[in-house]
Amino acid sequence: MSGVRAQQKEKTRRLLIDAALSQLSAERSFSSLSLREVAKEAGLAPTSFYRHFSDMDELGLTLVDEAGLTLRQLMRQARQRIAKGGSVIQISVATFMELIESNGNVFRLLLRERSGTSAAFRAAVIREIRYFTMELCDYLQKANDLEADVAYMQANAAVTIVFSAGSDALDIDDKAEREQLSKQTIQQLRFIARGAAELSDRRKAVRKRK
Amino acid sequence: MSGVRAQQKEKTRRLLIDAALSQLSAERSFSSLSLREVAKEAGLAPTSFYRHFSDMDELGLTLVDEAGLTLRQLMRQARQRIAKGGSVIQISVATFMELIESNGNVFRLLLRERSGTSAAFRAAVIREIRYFTMELCDYLQKANDLEADVAYMQANAAVTIVFSAGSDALDIDDKAEREQLSKQTIQQLRFIARGAAELSDRRKAVRKRK
DNA sequence: ATTTTAAGTGTACACGTGTACGCTATTATT
DNA sequence: AATAATAGCGTACACGTGTACACTTAAAAT
Incomplete structure (x- = not known):
């Protein structure tokens, strides 16, 4: 249990969080963000999103x-x-x-x-x-x-x-x-x-x- | 120019406005409303919306x-x-x-x-x-x-x-x-x-x- | 009476959406 | 060394979206 796996997971989790945050702006609210957009910005396939969050x-x-x-x-x-x-x-x-x-x-x-x-x-x-x-x-x-x-x-x-x-x-x-x-x-x-x-x-x- | 036409138009315009208002709630914001939903609630075909507003x-x-x-x-x-x-x-x-x-x-x-x-x-x-x-x-x-x-x-x-x-x-x-x-x-x-x-x-x- | 205008309809299309499912590759467990 | 677990990918599907386009029908203008 060296944790290299859990570590990597946490890393891409942050990637998702930061991707979402970085897309927010005066013209873009969180509720207008789509799962696919966030995943894309994080450099992930849409379905990989589910490995970290069950939902937007x-x-x-x-x-x-x-x-x-x-x-x-x-x-x-x-x-x-x-x-x-x-x-x-x-x-x-x-x-x-x-x-x-x-x-x-x-x-x-x-x-x-x-x-x-x-x-x-x-x-x-x-x-x-x-x-x-x-x-x-x-x-x-x-x-x-x-x-x-x-x-x-x-x-x-x-x-x-x-x-x-x-x-x-x-x-x-x-x-x-x-x-x-x-x-x-x-x-x-x-x-x-x-x-x-x-x-x-x-x-x-x-x-x-x- | 009896205006029966303009009168009718105003009427369905109000229908659209009221339809939109009536769909607003704690769980539903205006930006989450779709053109089609509003038109439907007003009893109109989606494309008829454009006769009154160019846009949501x-x-x-x-x-x-x-x-x-x-x-x-x-x-x-x-x-x-x-x-x-x-x-x-x-x-x-x-x-x-x-x-x-x-x-x-x-x-x-x-x-x-x-x-x-x-x-x-x-x-x-x-x-x-x-x-x-x-x-x-x-x-x-x-x-x-x-x-x-x-x-x-x-x-x-x-x-x-x-x-x-x-x-x-x-x-x-x-x-x-x-x-x-x-x-x-x-x-x-x-x-x-x-x-x-x-x-x-x-x-x-x-x-x-x- | 004839023509023009315009409100409303129905069809059709391309697009973005969430997510189910099966797969691969790598780490963790036994 | 063999097996199980799991992060990430790609494909596929059904669905709702805005709106272009051709149409009917009734009022307005000629």
Whole structure:
């Protein structure tokens, strides 16, 4: 059991995954990809596809998992930068925008399949985004001493805003426009943070009065 | 030129439009619809389709236009209710949620094609949403005495949050959960409104000091 | 009354699709 | 050394697709 066989299998499995990813673009969604196209791009015969995935759906779910991984890397990267000091919101948005510039297709996959046609895909994407939201929620709760429900509402709203901005960014080529979009997004996140902090303060004031 | 011919044509044109709309669902996107399916559902021969639209894309753009119309009706309805008194945010969210319950497919169309595969579709959807945002922006600017840029950022964020909530609502059957989602959305919109008002106030204070 | 226009039909075609099936060649197991 | 397992290939098939083309039939224009 030297594993040279399993190793080779894993290799061509990656070939398929990468082939699918590389075919994604603004004009091409995963659901519009055919098994044959992916196999061809990977340099395989169509029927060889089945040795690795039983379905295009199975490949798709694998891609969503990879996208979730990318999301978690993003989170880690942002945290590292924040630890070195600076505006939390500003750094987070900048990091997110960089991800989109370098991994546009992965991000597109998430955006599309979130409102897509397959229940399994939707569930998978929503799970990844929820995970992302929860991590942010935890952070906010500890960093700003918020109550759980307020922190969640802020995290949820923030993620929504940032993802939406990311979606817009994908359609913008001009760098100045992108910069402008970032600025706007930062301001919007500040709106939300301000509102959340105020609700939290108000509740605390009521509690002290008792 | 009694127009009995043109009248009939318009009628079957509507048949096609309605056929397409009626086939949309959580499991079926417009882009997954085939010309033949739509024609069949409308009770026409496949080739008759071409007498009305040169393309499925042309049909799709027509649908997006109709969706935009629905959006504008929503705006009008919300305004009427607001005029009778009550919380602006609460009424707006409630009205929006009702639209989603009754016109789920139309709304799905907008959500999907916004990040869809056709540049023309994306542009059309974005145009409709921008129009919607601008109308809200106008309202906010006048009602709350905000500066143009602040009002726009608030409107943009609010629309993003509400559309995202709408998308979530489409996947929820339980009424209590829907109610909970509405409550959360209202609170998030209040966060944003609060943040915008504060930025506006701060700017005004600076101006007076001069 | 005759001719022109055009909505709708039916047939036909080339094409891309998923996948069942049998085969080869190489690795893993016995 | 003999046998079993399996990654990958090639062929073949039925099916759904968009649409070109020639047609009928009824309204509109002459």
